[in-house]
Structures are given as C-alpha cells and as structure tokens.
Amino acid sequence: MDTTLLRATVAALLARGKGLLAADESLATIGKRFDALNIAATEQNRCAYRGLLVTTPHLNDDISGVILFDETLRQKVGEELIPGVLSKSGIVPGIKVDRGTSALPGFAGEKFTQGLDGLRDRLLEYFSLGARFTKWRAVFAVGEGLPTSTCIEANAHALAMFAALSQEAGLVPIVEPEVLMDGAHTITGCEFVTMSVLKTVFSTLRQYRVAMDVMLLKVGMVLPGKGCPQQAEPREVADATIRCLRDAVPASVPGIVFLSGGQSSTAATERLNAICCVGNVPWTLSFSFGRALQNEALETWRGCPENIHAAQNALRHRAVCDGLALRGKYSAEAERTPLDS
Numbered sequence: 001m002d003t004t005l006l007r008a009t010v011a012a013l014l015a016r017g018k019g020l021l022a023a024d025e026s027l028a029t030i031g032k033r034f035d036a037l038n039i040a041a042t043e044q045n046r047c048a049y050r051g052l053l054v055t056t057p058h059l060n061d062d063i064s065g066v067i068l069f070d071e072t073l074r075q076k077v078g079e080e081l082i083p084g085v086l087s088k089s090g091i092v093p094g095i096k097v098d099r100g101t102s103a104l105p106g107f108a109g110e111k112f113t114q115g116l117d118g119l120r121d122r123l124l125e126y127f128s129l130g131a132r133f134t135k136w137r138a139v140f141a142v143g144e145g146l147p148t149s150t151c152i153e154a155n156a157h158a159l160a161m162f163a164a165l166s167q168e169a170g171l172v173p174i175v176e177p178e179v180l181m182d183g184a185h186t187i188t189g190c191e192f193v194t195m196s197v198l199k200t201v202f203s204t205l206r207q208y209r210v211a212m213d214v215m216l217l218k219v220g221m222v223l224p225g226k227g228c229p230q231q232a233e234p235r236e237v238a239d240a241t242i243r244c245l246r247d248a249v250p251a252s253v254p255g256i257v258f259l260s261g262g263q264s265s266t267a268a269t270e271r272l273n274a275i276c277c278v279g280n281v282p283w284t285l286s287f288s289f290g291r292a293l294q295n296e297a298l299e300t301w302r303g304c305p306e307n308i309h310a311a312q313n314a315l316r317h318r319a320v321c322d323g324l325a326l327r328g329k330y331s332a333e334a335e336r337t338p339l340d341s
Helices: 003-013 027-036 043-054 082-088 119-128 149-168 187-207 234-248 265-278 291-301 305-326 332-336
Strands: 019-022 063-068 092-096 101-103 111-113 133-140 172-179 216-220 255-259 284-289
Touching: 003 063, 003 092, 003 172, 019 255, 019 291, 019 305, 027 043, 043 063, 043 082, 043 291, 043 305, 063 082, 063 133, 082 092, 101 133, 111 133, 111 149, 119 149, 133 149, 133 216, 149 172, 149 187, 172 187, 172 255, 187 216, 187 234, 234 265, 255 265, 265 284, 265 291, 265 305, 284 291, 284 305, 291 305, 305 332
Parallel strands: 019 063, 019 284, 063 092, 092 133, 133 172, 172 216, 216 255, 255 284
Antiparallel strands: 101 111
16 A cells, blocks of 8 residues: 555645545436436537536636546547546546445345445556546435444445555545435434444444545535425534534544535535534545536536536536635625636
C-alpha cells in the first residue's frame, strides 16, 4: 500500500471549499434520465454529455474530484481520455467499481451490492487508466423491521473488502453506505438506522485492517423519509446529522462527503450549508453530489450542441453554490446571482 500516494489523493480531494461531482451513473440510470428529456441514449450522446461536464470552464474552482463510470473512464474528449482531461485541470479522476444492487435472497425489500469478483484486477486497470480513487455504494431501506442486521452485515463486509482492495492498489476508497430516503420514517428513525449502519461498517472496516486515515466516507444527511408528514428544517437536519456522525465515525477518518440522495438541488445546498455552519467536527466536511449538481445542466443541454455553453454555466453555478455552502456562506442571494458568461 502506497500511503504517500493515498495521502496525497486524500488531500487533493479534500481541498478547502471543494467537493466531488458524481458522474458515475450506470448505463441504465443515465438512459432513464436521457429518456425523460427525449435524448437518445446512445454511446455518442453519453460521451458528449460527460465531455460537457468535464470541460466546464473553472469547474476546478469548486470541484476537486469526479467519480466516473467504467465506460466514461475509457471515453475521450478529442484525442484525450477523460481522466487525462480532468487531471490536466487539477481535478482528481475516480471510478465507481461496484456493479449495482440485487435483491438479498430471503430478505424481502433488502439489497446487497455486487462486484467483488475480479475486482483486484479491475482496480489495477483503473489505476493504469488514471483513476486515483474508487467508490462502492450499499443501500439500506428503512421500514418495519428494516434494515435487518443480516443486510447491514452483508453489505458492511463487501464495503470493507472493497476498501482493502482499493488501498492495496493505491486507490483511495470512498465507502458509501446510503440510508434511503424512500418511506415515511421520521428524522429520529433515520438517525437511529444511520448510526446502526455506520457503527457496523466501521467495526467491519477495522476487522479488514482498512487504514482509516486514507479513506473517505460518503453518507446521506439525516433526513425524514420522503413520505413523512413532518419534514425538517435545515438546522434540525444539521444537528441530527452532526450528532449521528460524532457518535459513529472515528476521528481518524479524514473526510466525510455528503450525498444528495434524491434531494432537490437547492435543498441539498441549503442543508449542506447548515451542516457546515454547525461544524466543530474532527473531519473535513464536503459533498459528493450527482443529480443535485447535474440536473440543471442536463435539463439545459437536452442533447443540443448549441446548449453546451448554457449547460456548463448551470453546472458551474450549482458548483459555486455548493462550494459556498462548504464555507457556511451560501445564501438566497448567491442562488439568484448568475455567473458571468
């Protein structure tokens, strides 16, 4: 394990005021998003869209890393592979390495994440293609009797094996145990489940001898379920989130990056701002947003080359707002202020 390289990657990813762009949608997921906007889900259009994202001017002012999909890692902008384009602009390329979720046999409503088979060899290839960090996502539904301890433990072991293999290959692992927003659970219920999941995950990471100081945690904010009649104000979300993380996450972990998890772009930014205003934590706090960063850009682009500049402005504006949130300086005025073209 090359700890010098791993520490340098962690430091770059956690650069002050910067976060991650998650552009790691599977073919099926990006296909659905394209279909909703009547964009043909072709390899050419996927490449054009990812190229639009990674060539956005000044993106590196607020984005430190981009999580890519296997296809995207191999695609080119002009004559250069996308990881090279990112590296030249001072952005660290990363790669999602799991192969999606599947039903957990015997446990209705629960899932486990696949992708460990052949992972060691894939990681070596990804490193050779320019990736310097990895991500693996596990999901946990909240409901009557859910998640079960079996589901939590099965996914924790997969996350730990992924993290250990990544570090062995010189890649910083981002461990992502996501508690889903689907359901009618309260914010208290979300906090309880998130804490239970995180404690099991970190216990398992220790068992697999994962080096805590060269990994990152990607986690959801503590939120009520989408179907809960009593939603929470940003400060309540911030207090519950920080309380949960203080109880469950070792101080040796250098950084925590929040996922957006289906929140609207502005809601994710407002809540991130509130969390960072609470502060007083041992970790660097950041973001790793997918839809919350991309939605406006994708809806502006709609597959039309003439919309690229406006779409890049939309992405840049969102990134600026999220960068301000990391400093606790996001405001309604910042949201309304357009970027200079």
